[in-house]
Amino acid sequence: xxxxxxxxxxxxxxxxxxxxxxxxxxxxxxxxxxxxxxxxxxxxxxxxxxxxxxxxxxxxxxxxxxxxxxxxxxxxxxxxxxxxxxxxxxxxxxxxxxxxxxxxxxxxxxxxxxxxxxxxxxxxxxxxxxxxxxxxxxxxxxxxxxxxxxxxxxxxxxxxxxxxxxxxxxxxxxxxxxxxxxxxxxxxxxxxxxxxxxxxxxxxxxxxxxxxxxxxxxxxxxxxxxxxxxxxxxxxxxxxxxxxxxxxxxxxxxxxxxxxxxxxxxxxxxxxxxxxxxxxxxxxxxxxxxxxxxxxxxxxxxx
Amino acid sequence: xxxxxxxxxxxxxxxxxxxxxxxxxxxxxxxxxxxxxxxxxxxxxxxxxxxxxxxxxxxxxxxxxxxxxxxxxxxxxxxxxxxxxxxxxxxxxxxxxxxxxxxxxxxxxxxxxxxxxxxxxxxxxxxxxxxxxxxxxxxxxxxxxxxxxxxxxxxxxxxxxxxxxxxxxxxxxxxxxxxxxxxxxxxxxxxxxxxxxxxxxxxxxxxxxxxxxxxxxxxxxxxxxxxxxxxxxxxxxxxxxxxxxxxxxxxxxxxxxxxxxxxxxxxxx
Ligand SMILES: Nc1ncnc2c1ncn2[C@@H]1O[C@H](COP(=O)(O)OP(=O)(O)OP(=O)(O)O)[C@@H](O)[C@H]1O
Ligand SMILES: [Mg+2]
Numbered sequence: 103x104x105x106x107x108x109x110x111x112x113x114x115x116x117x118x119x120x121x122x123x124x125x126x127x128x129x130x131x132x133x134x135x136x137x138x139x140x141x142x143x144x145x146x147x148x149x150x151x152x153x154x155x156x157x158x159x160x161x162x163x164x165x166x167x168x169x170x171x172x173x174x175x176x177x178x179x180x181x182x183x184x185x186x187x188x189x190x191x192x193x194x195x196x197x198x199x200x201x202x203x204x205x206x207x208x209x210x211x212x213x214x215x216x217x218x219x220x221x222x223x224x225x226x227x228x229x230x231x232x233x234x235x236x237x238x239x240x241x242x243x244x245x246x247x248x249x250x251x252x253x254x255x256x257x258x259x260x261x262x263x264x265x266x267x268x269x270x271x272x273x274x275x276x277x278x279x280x281x282x283x284x285x286x287x288x289x290x291x292x293x294x295x296x297x298x299x300x301x302x303x304x305x306x307x308x309x310x311x312x313x314x315x316x317x318x319x320x321x322x323x324x325x326x327x328x329x330x331x332x333x334x335x336x337x338x339x340x341x342x343x344x345x346x347x348x349x350x351x352x353x354x355x356x357x358x359x360x361x362x363x364x365x366x367x368x369x370x371x372x373x374x375x376x377x378x379x380x381x382x383x384x385x386x387x388x389x390x391x392x393x394x395x396x397x398x399x400x401x402x403x404x405x
Numbered sequence: 406x407x408x409x410x411x412x413x414x415x416x417x418x419x420x421x422x423x424x425x426x427x428x429x430x431x432x433x434x435x436x437x438x439x440x441x442x443x444x445x446x447x448x449x450x451x452x453x454x455x456x457x458x459x460x461x462x463x464x465x466x467x468x469x470x471x472x473x474x475x476x477x478x479x480x481x482x483x484x485x486x487x488x489x490x491x492x493x494x495x496x497x498x499x500x501x502x503x504x505x506x507x508x509x510x511x512x513x514x515x516x517x518x519x520x521x522x523x524x525x526x527x528x529x530x531x532x533x534x535x536x537x538x539x540x541x542x543x544x545x546x547x548x549x550x551x552x553x554x555x556x557x558x559x560x561x562x563x564x565x566x567x568x569x570x571x572x573x574x575x576x577x578x579x580x581x582x583x584x585x586x587x588x589x590x591x592x593x594x595x596x597x598x599x600x601x602x603x604x605x606x607x608x609x610x611x612x613x614x615x616x617x618x619x620x621x622x623x624x625x626x627x628x629x630x631x632x633x634x635x636x637x638x639x640x641x642x643x644x645x646x647x648x649x650x651x652x653x654x655x656x657x658x659x660x661x662x663x664x665x666x667x668x669x670x671x672x673x674x
Contacts, residue, residue, distance in 0.1 A: 251524075253527055253528055253529070254523070254524055254525065254526060254527060254528055255517060255522040255523045255524070255526050255527070255528045256522050256523065256524045256528075257524075257528060258506075258510055258513065258514060258528030258529070259514065259517075259522050259528075261503070261505070261506060261510075262503045262506060262510075262511075262514055265503035265504060265505045265506060266499075266500070266502065266503040266504065268495075268500055269500060269501055269502060269503055270485075270503070270514075271483075271484040271485045271488065272462070272484065272488055272491075272493050272501070273488060273514050273515055273517075273518045273571070274485050274486075274488035274489055274517070274518045274519050274520075275485055275488075275514075275522070276483075276485045277485070
């Protein structure tokens with residue numbers, strides 16, 4: 103039961119970040135590495151402010167802006183300077199590593215003790231339940247806003263750019279600007295997840311971004327494998343399920359006695375399996391059809 | 406002076422300029438289209454027809470020359486910037502629509518061509534639905550009941566008809582059609598051609614239509630130009646064009662270029 107509840111609370115957080123990654127991954131077809139930098143960026147910006155006594159809700163909102171800025175940098179490099187998307191992400195991520203250290207002034211800030219976070223603000227609740235409540239609330243708002251945005255004139259244009267860039271240009275849509283907008287929203291959400299994570303875990307750490315993209319992609323792929331062909335809004339909702347399931351699997355693996363130091367190797371292996379699963383499935387089906395086809399010819403010879 | 410919808414002055418286009426593979430495709434091409442002219446463009450493979458169209462639409466940066474649409478200089482504008490003046494249908498039916506968006510979403514995108522897109526206004530407007538359905542009904546393909554269908558699920562002909570509609574929803578200053586029926590079966594091709602003629606006539610659209618089908622080039626439009634080696638080799642209008650026959654055209658082409666012309670209709674028969 104404890105396992106379920108802790109998986110739920112962490113899974114909800116992960117899904118905020120997975121939804122962010124989903125926007126670049128599925129709308130723009132880019133696995134944006136910036137995520138690994140904007141996640142700790144969100145944590146750093148929030149931690150620094152919280153320690154300085156800023157209202158935790160304000161601190162949490164401000165990291166959204168910081169994440170948008172990181173997304174803007176990547177989007178700008180990719181669209182205006184035509185740097186390939188993978189390199190763009192690596193460039194921003196590398197730069198952000200220093201930026202994050204600069205913001206925090208050290209590699210680690212503890213948020214335990216007398217400081218006020220969004221978790222301690224809900225003092226009537228246990229920290230885990232406070233985390234679940236906040237995660238669910240933030241997700242509800244985020245999904246509502248995203249669905250609304252992607253149905254506005256600009257949002258529709260942004261989707262068209264991801265779907266058919268040539269067509270969007272022919273209809274007067276500036277593809278570069280739309281891509282930058284998506285980059286910004288995506289990284290804003292990832293930074294928000296980083297900020298909440300720091301407040302729940304009680305610390306911000308400059309290396310906490312490692313694995314962000316792998317976790318997010320795993321959550322997305324689980325959701326896509328389990329439920330296919332969904333509208334945008336429903337897809338976002340299923341990603342929450344994907345993230346929780348993924349967290350549950352990992353919790354089980356840890357309980358099983360896997361050394362936490364090996365956890366990232368496990369993340370990578372699991373995502374590899376998820377990514378390859380659709381292809382393997384197809385191959386097996388094809389193999390079976392071929393065998394059946396060959397068998398029918400053998401029968402003919404015997405006739 | 407009549408209103409000029411398109412004016413191309415001394416247009417030169419090169420590929421791989423400055424390298425040993427340099428190819429001079431358009432060689433000082435001059436072309437002026439009066440408002441309302443419907444021009445069929447023919448020419449051999451590699452004559453530069455698509456290069457001309459890509460130059461007008463902005464897909465190819467202009468090497469030398471000037472392009473004016475409705476007397477506005479668009480020579481150095483991007484595709485998206487000059488889209489306010491241009492409606493375009495590509496040869497590939499996949500290219501003109503966004504496959505994951507619905508019919509209604511695609512049409513709504515096209516309704517805003519040339520306008521500033523807003524963040525607080527819904528992309529699909531309920532009050533436009535009846536209007537869009539009415540437009541779709543004109544296609545006679547039963548699409549008026551399929552506003553919510555993803556475009557990717559429709560046939561090539563249906564997609565091409567919708568692209569044509571999208572290109573003409575906001576009266577463009579010039580309509581560009583690059584072999585827009587070449588990928589369709591003969592029957593669907595006929596439907597889309599007739600639809601083209603109807604829309605062009607109703608909205609008095611200035612149109613440039615590339616085709617390899619000589620019969621279509623003669624049947625449609627009030628002017629015919631033949632491109633050869635990056636220049637306009639033949640330019641025939643009005644009554645003179647009416648009198649022209651397919652054999653005339655093929656002979657004319659052979660005389661001007663010393664080559665045989667490919668004709669879709671002849672290839673098929
Ligand atoms: N990107 C490119 N790089 C190099 N050469 C090109 C490129 N695009 C086109 N060409 C060449 O330019 C010439 C003109 O091409 P274009 O597509 O304009 O011909 P076209 O008249 O449309 O022919 P078709 O009837 O076959 O469509 C061709 O010889 C072609 O090989
Ligand atoms: Mg061509």
